[in-house]
Amino acid sequence: MPEQPGKNAIEVRGVRKVFGSGEAAVAALDTVSVSIRENEFFTLLGPSGCGKTTLLRLIAGFDYPSAGEILLYGDDIALLPPFKRPVNTVFQSYALFPHMTVAQNIGFGLEMLRKPKAEVKARVAEMLKLVRMEHLASRRTSQISGGQQQRVALARALAPQPKVLLLDEPLSALDYKLRKEMQIELKRLQNQTGITFIFVTHDQEEALTMSDRIAVMSSGKILQVGSPWDIYDKPADRFVADFIGETNFLTASIAGVENGKARATLKSGATITASVADGFQPKAEATVVVRPEHAKLTKGKAELSGTVENIVYFGTDTHIHVRLDGSNDLFIVRQQNARSAGCGFEAGDKAGIAIGDDAAQVLRD
């Protein structure tokens, strides 16, 4: 991956984390390296057990890496205890102090930093305003709703103005509507404070809508780092392509890779131009992916052809399942719906599938 401009807030270099020893040893993180830029909304995305929380805990200092370095603005912090790191965490369970009021919770970090009383007071007031909780300042944290607790947890972590804010699935305990609200709220807070956010989620939609960049993880490894567009349109490997959104997998023979583009000959005999994933090793046969909305169904001949098998209506769009001639694989095409018009096809129709020049991506595995 080419080095990007801008300062790095966090640099994770070759970090391994092994739990247990001997035969029972599990590598929760397997040589992970990633750079997180200043002021960015960075998301760790991956299925359960892939090591997201472990990586976050290493950055927070609740645990220490088995190998590797973690740099915060260039300083290795891997072995510092949590209270010496200018990094704060929003816990999944919120972890608000039950014996303190909302305001005392928010002021806790500043108090521990021995800030003058007046400054603490002013900052707490500012934070309460930022998360719109002024009216509940003197409530016990057990006497406020889940969404409000979430805001307090955010305000508490933001109050000491950390260099980096870590959020471990902070929205997973909220219901759908509140979750959507808090997603917007989080983005607003990040813009307003300019603090670097490292956000953990296993929800790909949440990751795509909120992040500046996303790291997709699987079994202790980072598979791909990129903007939501990169991750969605240019997945590097099968896992990423499959984990995020829906996609069609095709087998193709590759000829001539140049400037990140390749000529891929599909089984139907048609040749298309496809972008090539980073780290692609030239080989005769490779997997090509095409997102359902990047292909077009046509009446005439096109790159692929097949028989319409199933039409599924979704309101905003329609999914048309096509059984491909020759390979017998299923290919899904997504069409935007127009008002009071059908999709133009019926089950049993013969149809062509047009794949544009910029629609396909060759995976590295």
Add this chain to the structure above:
Amino acid sequence: MAKSFSIRHQPGFTTIAAVCFVALYMPIIVLVVYAFNEAPSTSEWGGFSLKWFQSASQNAQVIDATLRSFQIAAIAATLATIAATMAALATTRTPPYPGLTFKYAMINQPLMVPEIVTGVALLIFFSRIKIFTGYSGLGYLIAAHTAFCIPFAYLPIRARLENMDLSLERAAADLYATPWQAFRRVTLPLLWPGILAGLMLAFVISLDDVVITEFVKSGGQDTLPTYMLGQIRRGITPEINAISTAFLLLSVVIVTLFFFVSRKRD
């Protein structure tokens, strides 16, 4: 099974329960009743009177033993609670490791080793120290009581700690609290009910002890229970009943407090 099993509907259940209750409470009720006996007998009723309470409260030996009991219980319970709190923190705030179960067993040793064995062992051990140092004060009793009170203080404190979310202490550390500050500002305030419960339990246990005290005490160091034991050897008067009744009342009050404190959440 056709019908769900209910112990209450088994033949003889009510009878057995009644017998147990009578066996448990009848002697105590009789003891309390005869504390108010006018006659100097613990078996023949001679009318209601408070005179035994009065005579007990004016008996210099009783006062002396009571004060000593309280002094030992207060100091031993406090020391035991401090030790138990540290032990509970050390055994719950680390990831489990081999040998942890052994440590639980070590801490709870006084619950398992027969008191008489501990009593004899301490008698021999302390008598040596007495010879070497010449010291023969209350220190020995306090040390012994502290030791056997530790598990009683430890259990409620540990129970409370185990119910406490570890992420609270993590959050404190994350917000720049040093381990000591995290303990002072977060762990301790949330642990108080457990500590108080442990303290009260230890206090009652110390107050009540006979066997170890009997072995460890030097001359003139009677506690209330050993004083009572000595009196009974010479014959029982309702004064003993009166003292027992007062003692019972005190224990009930402390145990009730313990119950409310340990039930308190948050």
